Amino acid sequence: MPQNAVPNGVRLEEVSMRRVISIFAGIVLLLGSGGAMAGPQEDLKIFQDYFKKRFPKVAYEDFANGLYAINDDFRQQWEEMEEFPPYELTLDEGEELFHKPFANGKGYADCFPKYKEGVKQDYP
Known part of the structure; x- marks a missing residue:
């Protein structure tokens, strides 16, 4: 067996190069993703802005009613059910x-x- 070979037939230089590439890729991923990560406040703003844009006629306070804020038929059914709530x-x-x-x-x-x-x- 050659001096720079490992038992499974892979040369030592290949193993070292794989490690270098893996470490380099890990560093790139860590450094590259740092700018793309948003905190909770940014996530909340993005989330809220999406739904404000998607449903511009819905008042901010009405989003608490979920589906009933955007679908008149469902809202009417909900209001009728609340007259004699099953719970x-x-x-x-x-x-x-x-x-x-x-x-x-x-x-x-x-x-x-x-x-x-x-x-x-x-x-x-």
């Missing part, structure tokens, strides 16, 4: 379960110390 029947049951103690004496309410103000403040 209303289970709200009392949910409140009862929320205050029902577990075997250890604690309950869901213990997970939310300010639950009387609501629980959404405990989520990001």
Whole structure:
């Protein structure tokens, strides 16, 4: 076996050159992608601008209604459903379960110390 060969028949110079190319490619990728990366604020602006441009007649506040802000038929169905919301029947049951103690004496309410103000403040 020649002195500069490795057991699988690849020459040592080829292995070294592959490493150099791999390292160089990695550096180029790292340096080249740095300018293209946007932060959360830039991403948010791009996202919002896309939908503002796509649906120019929709007021900014109405985007919170999702599909109902851009489709009149769906919005009408939603508003009609809200007259007698199907979830209303289970709200009392949910409140009862929320205050029902577990075997250890604690309950869901213990997970939310300010639950009387609501629980959404405990989520990001």
